Amino acid sequence: MNLARSNMTAPWMIMGDSNVVTSQDGKAGGNLYDSTQTNWVLEFLNLNTCRLVDMPIQGVSFTWSNQRVNDDAILERIDKIFYNTEWSNKFCNAVGVCDPAIESDHCPLICHLRLKGTNSKTKKAFKFEAEWLIEEDCKEVVREVWNQDDRLTREVHFCTKIRRTRVKLKKWSKTKYGGKRNMVEKLCKEIAELQNDLLTSESADRIKILQKRTRR
Template sequence: MIARDFNEVLIGEDKFGGRPINVSRAIRFQECLDSCRMIVIGFSGARFTWSNHRPLAHLIQERIDRVFVNADSYGLYPEASVNHLERSQSDHNPILMCLDSRRGIMIPRPFRFQPMWLSHPSFPEVVREAWMRPNELSRAITHFTEKARA
């Protein structure tokens, strides 16, 4: 697990105000995560974890504080959740990582495709099965997400 201020955004939606994101840096950041086989954990709370605290005309907010896990740790803690807490004195929001859902805040995570799945030997078969039976896109996607999560 890696949790820290990465000082870098991954996508345009991770930034409000200021200059546009540097796309090549965002791509290199994502490629690094992919090569290390890191998975993004969803979150609850405020989207942005850092702010420059300026008036709206000059306000910049970014999601630069994140938690990533590898497949092994995700398998050990499938109920892990991340919560962006309220900011107080700092320009960063504190982040709470809960590994045990009984102690933490249970947050349903949306399904997200993970590029590292492409290297799993059974992945092509999961995709093939998802598209064999259903004749509707929504059913194929539902079948795929159920199989991919298993």
């Protein structure tokens, strides 16, 4: 734990399950928050050692649940992102986001990195989704592009096909999944609202129903 400040000049960040609650507002249900159990964590993070800062997290208020209901329910904020000043200077626009839990007792923790001086509204990179492979009309989109007879050199011909395929698939996916994605976003929003409070039998059943609907 005794890390010299001179050895911590590089920009660095750690994130994940810290397994400790560092304040009373980071816990709901169960026994009261006991500061003596987390003092060593706060000491490790202070200015005399790692000089780390706890990044504010957007999204759900608690990142872990014991998945029990009523009087046995416990919620804790134990998944965190810590960073030093050097890292913050490089990624000054970074944002921490915690999405609602779907398949786990932990909520997925995401750190969106934006380099200093870059435009946060840059165009999103094209990503091919694995689920598209089971769609017959997706295959037709690709087949149609690659069956076009272009009288170009082999290198230019290949690059042109790739570019056209990307454009066609983006348009196809927006038409095919646009409504579905909006629906999933609404479902996740409702799940997040329910997971921000201690679970009851009713809210737990509702979450299970919503989680199943997100997988369809």
